[in-house]
Amino acid sequence: MAEVTAADSPTAQIMKTLGAGSGINITELAQNLTDVDKAPRQEKIDAAVAATEAKISAYGLISYQVSLLQSAFEALNDADELATNTASSNDPAVSLNSVDGTSEAGSHIIEVTQLALxxxxxxxxxxxxxxxxxxxxxxxxxxxxxxxxxxxxxxxxxxxxxxxxxxxxxxxxxxxxxxxxxxxxxxxxxxxxxxxxxxxxxxxxxxxxxxxxxxxxxxxxxxxxDASLEFNGLAVTRSSNEVSDLITGATLTLNAVTSSAARLTVSSDKSTLKTGIENVVTVYNDFRDIMDTFVKAPQEDVEFSGALQRDLAVARHVMEQVRTSLFDDSSTASGDITGLRDIGVSVDQKGRLTFDEDDYDSAIADDYDDVVMMLTANTSDQNLYGTAAKGLAQDIATTLESLTDSDSLLATREASAEVALEDYQEQLEELELRMAAVYDRYLGQFATMESMVERLNGTREYLEGQLESLSKAYDN
Missing domain, CATH: 2.60.40 (Immunoglobulin-like)
Known part of the structure; x- marks a missing residue:
């Protein structure tokens, strides 16, 4: 609703046009008195609106950061995707195809003497x-x-x-x-x-x-x-020219009889896993920084700082859930590898994650299979709703999903804040209506005063005229 001003009032316009009364600008006076009544009430509501909008933004940013962290762990939940394997053959008679992350690096010798027909x-x-x-x-x-x-x-x-x-x-x-x-x-x-x-x-x-x-x-x-071949010195027969059970995670295609022994080579690049762990550390620390901004005292020029100071319970709940899930033991711990702490991830004194590359490299070199089992349960194509053991990456992703779904505490608080914001907007509209009535009351009272002053001025002028006439009579 538009703010009431002196210029908007018909009475004020009439008073200004006539130029009558006490000489006081009663429209300005009425507006000033109305503003004095209105200011503290509006400031209180405006402050509540600003605080509520900041909370809504904070809830949204927390959900977004938690979702980013969930995605970072989902990128680590499939055994096939933790390493990028490549394959090559030095003879077109044999192709090495469909190599996944479970293939082990190494070389193999194969000689094909007969194709399957x-x-x-x-x-x-x-x-x-x-x-x-x-x-x-x-x-x-x-x-x-x-x-x-x-x-x-x-x-x-x-x-x-x-x-x-x-x-x-x-x-x-x-x-x-x-x-x-x-x-x-x-x-x-x-x-x-x-x-x-x-x-x-x-x-x-x-x-x-x-x-x-x-x-x-x-x-x-x-x-x-049947196809007849010799694989790493062992005579083998298969009913198909597509052979998927000789090299783990890879499929051989027999295209022709070889003229001599062919060499197949599988190379493994485990940098995908390392990049994924580093991404988890980065995303978590971003999440931690944002949470610190929301719960600490407001700071000038820092957007949303202190936004959740009056809702610390939510912030602490989310932080505790995330932190606990990150340092739980895996549901599929293997050997000496039970959790992130065993692959170089730890917490510093400020609560931020750190990544020790030496510890990570050592774990990968000595216990790569255990690391894969710990993170993925040695499975692929996982989802939130399976009942089998999933490994730490999917366990954490499932916990994070529960923090942002439609029934979560974050979603509930955000919905409540949206309702409160609508209520504050209604209060502002009601305040405008009340202040318009106050302004009209002041203006009516001042108009009555002006009328009385005008009558008194008329009486004064009459008396002054009479006295002047008497004075002239005596002078004559």
Whole structure:
């Protein structure tokens, strides 16, 4: 609401226009008296508004800093992401792919003597894709899959055409795929080609009436076989050319038979973990500095200083929760590594975190696996809601999440402060209304006074006139 001023009053304008009365500027006097009444009340409300706005800002900044700290720990909660591993091969016949953080640095020798292959067979020749194969009647195809352990299945072909055979086999989803190939040879354009899974156990046999030609020896295109290789001097066979169980955290792709032994090298860069720990220290210290600003006595030119001096319970609660979580033992302590204190993180006399690189480097060199277990429980892709042990990083992140969620003490206090701020705004509006009434009352009283003074002035002027007339009469 706009502030009431002397110039706004119709009575004041009339008094000014007439120039009558005592000669006192009653509009200014009324405004001054109103301001005297209003000032201490408005100052009190304005101070409450400023303090409440500062608290709201403080709560918001605390939530933001806690969220930053939560993110810093979530960056440390996956074992695969604590180290960046790279891989190389000196022979294109073997690729080393999909290397994650669990791979150990080292070199490996591999020699591939045979690739894994799938069985492929073709059918008899057909002139069209819709040639009738069984005089329009449905028929069954029997399959036996496996070399040492056989699985039998039957596929019913409802539409007795090459297209119908392909659709029926693929719809059965039994690990054998069918395709219809147009060879481009006039009069014998179409062949059905069946393919199984790679590896010797993907071998299959086919029989049917009518005979589709799959069992004819001349129609065999390729036999199923396992990959054969020598890995670090050990003879190995695998059913696939994608091998993921020889090097931890890495997948080998066998592209061709090697002409000589190939060397595979895994290199590990653990700087990601160190950078993450340093970031935790930095973010926590920023959080600590902000909290100190909020709880200490207000300082000139320091924004929000002392904002929570009247709400120290909240500040102390948040600080205690954060500090305790940082120095709790891990739920998955391993060996001599139980918490952050064992990897170079400590607290100085001012309550700030410090990071000792020598202690950290020593722990990583001697107990890297224990450090990973302590932080991550040796797991990846973690979340807040799992029930299994998560490691210290996710334990802390979960605690920090609870400090900023919608039911937290911070959120509750911020909501209460927002309500209080609305109440103070209403009080200011009510004060303006009351002061407008006070101003009108003063102005009305002064207008009455002016009227009385004017009448007295009139009487005085009349008496002065009469006395002057009498004086002139006596003089004559």
């Amino acid at each position: 799938e069985q492929r067979v073709k059918s008899a020749e057909y002139s069209t894709s819709t040639t009738s194969l069984n005089s329009g009647s449905a028929f069954d195809i029997a399959f036996a899959v496996g070399a040492t352990s056989t699985t039998s299945s039957t596929v019913t072909v409802e539409v007795d055409t090459p297209e119908g055979v392909v659709s029926a086999i693929n719809d059965a989803d039994m690990g054998i795929t069918a395709s219809l190939i147009d060879t481009g040879i006039a009069g014998a354009n179409y062949r059905i080609v069946l393919s199984g899974a790679t590896g010797s156990e993907g071998a299959f046999s086919v029989s049917s009436t009518p005979d589709l030609g799959f069992a004819t020896p001349a129609n065999s295109l390729q036999s199923a076989q």
